[in-house]
Amino acid sequence: MDKSTEREIAQGLQQGDRQAWLRLYEAYAEPVWRNISRLVGNDSAAVADIVQETFLAAARSARNFRPDRGTLWVWLWTIARRQVALYYRKQKHQIVLSQARQWWTSLDGEKFDWMDAKADMPPDVLESQELVVLVRLALSELPGDYQTLLLAKYIDNQSAERIAGRIGCSEVAVRSKLARARKAFRKAFKKTSSSTLNA
Amino acid sequence: MTAQNDKQIDKRISSMLSSVNQDTNEPDKQFLEELREQSTAEFLAHSTDSNQPEKTIPIPKWRIIMKSPIAKLAAAALVIAAVIGISRLGDSTVAWAKVAQLMENFPAHVHKQSRIVTCDGKKIDHMSSDNVLTHFLPGVGYREDMYDRQGNIMMRIYGLLPRKTSITVIPILRQYKIEMLSDDQLSAFNMGLPRIVECIKSGDYKELGRKVIDGTETEGIEFTNPFLVIHTGYPIRFDELLFKIWVDVKTSFPVYMEVEATSTDKFLTVWTGGKPLNIKAVMYDFQWYEDIDPKELEPDIPDDFVLMADEADGYDEEKAILGLKAFAEVTQGFYPNNLNMPYVLIDGANAILKRLGDNAWVGEQKDQAEELWRHVICCKSTCLFYDELLRQDKDAVYFGDTVTAKDADAVLMLWKISDDQYRVVFGNLTTKEISAAQLAELEGAFSKE
Numbered sequence: 001m002d003k004s005t006e007r008e009i010a011q012g013l014q015q016g017d018r019q020a021w022l023r024l025y026e027a028y029a030e031p032v033w034r035n036i037s038r039l040v041g042n043d044s045a046a047v048a049d050i051v052q053e054t055f056l057a058a059a060r061s062a063r064n065f066r067p068d069r070g071t072l073w074v075w076l077w078t079i080a081r082r083q084v085a086l087y088y089r090k091q092k093h094q095i096v097l098s099q100a101r102q103w104w105t106s107l108d109g110e111k112f113d114w115m116d117a118k119a120d121m122p123p124d125v126l127e128s129q130e131l132v133v134l135v136r137l138a139l140s141e142l143p144g145d146y147q148t149l150l151l152a153k154y155i156d157n158q159s160a161e162r163i164a165g166r167i168g169c170s171e172v173a174v175r176s177k178l179a180r181a182r183k184a185f186r187k188a189f190k191k192t193s194s195s196t197l198n199a
Numbered sequence: 200m201t202a203q204n205d206k207q208i209d210k211r212i213s214s215m216l217s218s219v220n221q222d223t224n225e226p227d228k229q230f231l232e233e234l235r236e237q238s239t240a241e242f243l244a245h246s247t248d249s250n251q252p253e254k255t256i257p258i259p260k261w262r263i264i265m266k267s268p269i270a271k272l273a274a275a276a277l278v279i280a281a282v283i284g285i286s287r288l289g290d291s292t293v294a295w296a297k298v299a300q301l302m303e304n305f306p307a308h309v310h311k312q313s314r315i316v317t318c319d320g321k322k323i324d325h326m327s328s329d330n331v332l333t334h335f336l337p338g339v340g341y342r343e344d345m346y347d348r349q350g351n352i353m354m355r356i357y358g359l360l361p362r363k364t365s366i367t368v369i370p371i372l373r374q375y376k377i378e379m380l381s382d383d384q385l386s387a388f389n390m391g392l393p394r395i396v397e398c399i400k401s402g403d404y405k406e407l408g409r410k411v412i413d414g415t416e417t418e419g420i421e422f423t424n425p426f427l428v429i430h431t432g433y434p435i436r437f438d439e440l441l442f443k444i445w446v447d448v449k450t451s452f453p454v455y456m457e458v459e460a461t462s463t464d465k466f467l468t469v470w471t472g473g474k475p476l477n478i479k480a481v482m483y484d485f486q487w488y489e490d491i492d493p494k495e496l497e498p499d500i501p502d503d504f505v506l507m508a509d510e511a512d513g514y515d516e517e518k519a520i521l522g523l524k525a526f527a528e529v530t531q532g533f534y535p536n537n538l539n540m541p542y543v544l545i546d547g548a549n550a551i552l553k554r555l556g557d558n559a560w561v562g563e564q565k566d567q568a569e570e571l572w573r574h575v576i577c578c579k580s581t582c583l584f585y586d587e588l589l590r591q592d593k594d595a596v597y598f599g600d601t602v603t604a605k606d607a608d609a610v611l612m613l614w615k616i617s618d619d620q621y622r623v624v625f626g627n628l629t630t631k632e633i634s635a636a637q638l639a640e641l642e643g644a645f646s647k648e
Contacts, residue, residue, distance in 0.1 A: 016246025018239060025235050030226045037223040044224045052234055059242035061503070064373050068590040078502045117207035121214075132218045139219065143537055143600070144502075154216040172635055173596050176610075182212050183601050189215075 001027055002165070006072055013062040021062060024072060025055065031073075032080055035151055039084050039140050041132070050087055054080040071168035074145065081144040088140050097192075100133035104193045111193075115186050138188040146181035153178060293418045297451045299399040305452075305487040306392055307336045314480035318471045326467070326476075328353070333482075337392060338561075340496035357498045360385060361560035362548070362572050366498045375500050376507040377540060377579060395444070398422050407443065412455050413483070417445040419455075436464045438475070456482040500541040506582055514583035520628050522581035523611070525574035527604050527628075529554070534599035534611060535578060538585040547575030588614045602626045610641055 001009075005023075012020020032054060037047045057079050065075055104111065113119040125131060139147055145167055152158040152166065160174045167174070310333055316326035330346040341358040357366040363385055368375040398404065399420070407419035421443040437460040445455040458480045462468075467476050508514065523534055526543070530550040535543040551559050551571050559568040588595035595614040602609045606626035613623045621638050623631050633641070 016243065018243060021239055021242040022235070025238060029231050029235065033226040033231065034223070038219045042222045042224055044227065047224055048227060048230050051231075052237075055234055055238040056241050059238040060245045061373060062242055063246050066505075068592065070589070075503060082502055115211065117211045121211065126214055126218065129222075131215070132222065135215050135219050139216075150212075150216055154213045155220050169596070170594055170615075172639060173594055175639070177596060180598050180601050182208065185212060185216075186208075187601070 001072070007067070009072060010065055010067045013065050016063060021059065024062075024076075028073065028076055029055070032076060035077070035147070036080055036084060038151060038155065039136055039147070040087060041136060046087060050080065050083045053083045057083075071166065073148070073166045074168060077144045077148055081140075081147060084140050088137065096133055097137055100130040100137075101193060103128070103130040104134060112190060115189060134189065134193050137192045138185060141188050141192065142181070142184055145177065146184050149174065149178055149181045150185060293446055293448055293451055295399050295402075295404075295420065298446050298453065299396045301451055301487070302392065302396050302399075302453065305489050307488040307491045309334050309484075309486045309488075309491070310482050311484040312480055312482045314478060316467075317477045317479075318474050323470065323476070326470070334491065334495055335392075336491050336493065336496060339493050342496050357496065359496075359498075361565070361568070363569065364544075364572070364576070366500070368498070368500055368504065373501075373503065374505050374507045375541075377544075377576070379573070379576060395442070398442075399444075407445075409448065410445070412445055415454055416448050417454055418448050419443055419445040435462055435467060435478075437462045437478075452485065452487050454483070454485055458482075498541060498544070502539060502541075506540045506579070506586060508583050514580045514587060516584065516622075516630070518580035519584035520581075520624060520630070522578040522584075523599075523624075524628055525577035526581075529571045529574045532604040534602065534604070535581075536600040538578075538582045538597050538599070540579060540582045543575065543578045543582060547572065547578070551575070585612070604628075608641075610638070613638065 009020045009023050013024065029051070033047065033051050036050050036054075040046050040050065054076065058076055061079075065072070070078075107125065109122075110119055114121040114125070139150065142150070148167055149163060152163045158166075160171045160178075164171045164174045169177070312331040312333060313329050314327055314331065316323045328345045328347075330350070332344045332346070333341065334343075335341045338360060340360050341356075343356045344352060345354045345356075347353050352370050355368045355370075357368070358364075358380070359366070360380075363380045363382075365378045365380055365384075366375060367378075404420040404422040407421055409416060409418050411417070421441060423439070423441055440458065440460040443457040444453050445457075446453050458478065460478045461475050462478060463473075463475045468474060526535055526547065527533060529547060531554070533550070535546050551568050554571070555564045555568055556562075558564070585595060585597060593614040593616075595612070597612045598610060599612075602611045604626055609626045611624045611626050611628070613621045616622050616632065619635050621633055621635065623633055623638070623641075625631070
C-alpha cells in the first residue's frame with residue numbers, strides 16, 4: 001500500500017468512512033489470514049476465530065488509529081499477534097508443544113549447531129511436523145515487526161523496499177531489523193525447544 | 200563467523216521458516232465475505248459515537264475468576280465457613296465479634312459498588328459510577344473496573360501494592376497511566392479493611408436492627424470514624440463519615456455496606472477548586488475469600504495503548520538513557536526487550552524475582568526490591584522518549600532484545616536526525632551521530648557476531 005493510499009484510509013477511518021474500512025479490509029484480510037495460518041497451522045476454525053477477533057477489535061478501535069504509531073499493517077498485526085498469543089496460551093496446545101519439545105530433545109546430534117549452520121540439519125528433521133510446531137511457537141513469541149519481517153522476507157519473498165513500505169520504515173532499517181529478527185528467532189527457537197528440560 | 204557462514208545461517212533460517220507454510224489454510228473466501236459485512240457493521244457502530252468504548256461485561260469476567268483453581272478452592276472455603284456460620288448462629292442475633300473474625304480470615308473480596316460524588320449539590324460525572332467492580336487482595340493488590348450504564352468499561356485501575364504502583368487503563372482513550380504510590384497512599388489501601396474490623400471490635404457502634412436486602416435477611420450497625428479509609432481506586436481521606444455495614448444473619452458475612460461522607464482530600468478537591476465533596480456509595484454483591492488468584496490483579500494492557508505522560512515526566516534523550524541505565528542495573532546488564540511500558544514492567548518484575556528470589560516483595564529484601572522497582576519505573580522516560588520519536592516519524596529503531604550492556608559497540612537504539620544522519624545509542628549507552636553508510640557498516644559487523 002503506498003503512502004498516499006495509507007493516508008487516505010487512515011483519514012477515512014478517523015472520520016468513520018465506510019469505504020475506508022472496506023479498502024483496509026480488502027487490502028489486508030487475506031494477508032492477515034495467511035500470516036495467522038502460518039503461525040497457527042491447519043486448524044481452520046482457530047484461524048477463522050483469530051481473524052474474526054482481529055478484525056472486530058480493529059473495527060472497534062479504527063477510529064482511534066494513529067498513523068504516528070505505525071502503518072495500518074503494523075496496527076492490524078499488533079492486534080492479530082495478541083490474538084495469536086492468546087491462542088497459544090490455551091492449555092490444549094501445551095500437549096502438542098510438549099510432545100514437539102520431547103521430540104527435539106530426543107534427537108541425536110549437535111542441534112544448536114544446526115541452528116547456527118555449523119552442521120547440516122537432517123532432511124527428515126527439516127520436514128517433520130514437530131519442527132513446524134516449534135518454529136511456529138518461536139515465531140509467535142517474537143515482536144510483531146520481527147514476525148512481519150521474517151514472514152515477508154522468507155515466505156513471501158518480498159523485497160526490502162516492499163517490506164519497508166508495509167512497516168513504514170526505511171530500507172536501511174529493514175535490513176538492520178532483519179539481522180536482529182534472525183538473531184531473535186534463533187534465540188527464541190533455542191529457548192522454546194530446549195525448555196523441554198524444564199517441562 | 201565468516202560471510203559464508205552468515206549466508207548459511209540465512210539459508211537455514213529460510214528453510215526452517217518455510218516449514219510453517221506447509222499445512223496452512225488458504226483464506227476461506229466465504230468466511231471473509233461474511234466477516235467483511237460483520238466488521239463493517241461493527242466499524243460503523245463504533246464510528247457513530249466517538250465516545251463508544253470497548254464493551255466488556257463484568258459477569259463473564261467473574262466466571263473466569265471462578266474457573267481458576269485457587270478461586271475454586273477459596274470458594275469452597277467460603278462455603279465451608281458459611282455452613283459453620285449457619286450451624287453456630289441459627290436465628291440468633293449476629294455476633295459481631297464473629298463478623299470481625301470472618302473478615303480477618305477471609306480478607307480477599309470482590310464486590311460491586313455504586314457511588315455518587317457531588318459538589319454544591321451537582322453531580323461530578325467522572326467520579327460517579329453506577330457500576331464499579333472491585334477485586335481486593337490485602338497486601339497484594341486491587342483492581343477496580345468502572346462501567347457505564349450500558350456495561351461498557353470506562354476505566355480500570357490496578358494497584359500493585361508491594362510494588363507501590365498504580366496503573367490506570369482508559370480504554371476510551373486507548374491510553375494508560377503509571378504512577379508510584381506514596382507511603383501514605385499505600386498504608387491507606389492496606390488499612391481500609393483492618394480499620395473496619397477495628398471499629399467492629401471496639402463495640403463503639405449503633406445497632407440498626409434487621410432488614411431484608413435483595414432477599415437476604417441482614418442485621419446492621421453504623422459507626423462514624425473520620426479516620427476510616429475506603430479504597431475507591433485511590434485511598435481517599437474523609438472529614439466526616441457515616442458507615443453502615445449489613446451482614447447476612449445466617450452466615451455472618453457482610454453483604455452490603457453504605458457510606459455517606461464529606462471529603463476535602465486534595466486528590467478529589469483538585470477537580471472542584473478546593474471545595475469539599477459529598478460522597479454517597481453503596482457496596483454490594485460481596486464475595487469473601489481466603490485468597491484470590493493474584494493473576495487476576497495483574498495489569499492487562501493492550502499492545503497498542505499509549506503511555507500517558509505526567510507533567511513531572513521528562514523524556515529527553517538524557518533521561519531516556521538514564522532509564523536504560525537504571526533498568527540494566529536491575530537486570531545486571533540486560534535492557535528491556537522492547538520499549539512498550541507494560542512489557543518493561545513485566546521484564547523488570549521478573550528480573551527482581553530472579554535476583555532476590557520468590558520472597559522478594561515480602562521478605563527481608565523488600566526494601567531492596569522496592570529500590571530496584573523504582574529503577575524499573577525510570578524506564579518510563581525511555582518509553583515516552585521512544586514514543587515521541589515514533590510520533591515524529593524519526594525512523595526510530597530499538598534493539599534491546601538482542602543487545603546487552605556487554606555489547607559495547609552494538610547499536611541499541613537509533614533515530615534519524617537528518618536525511619543522512621542518525622543518532623545512535625550503543626550497548627554501553629554512549630551516543631554518536633553517524634551517516635547511513637556508517638550505520639550499515641556497523642549493522643553488518645553486528646550481524647556477523
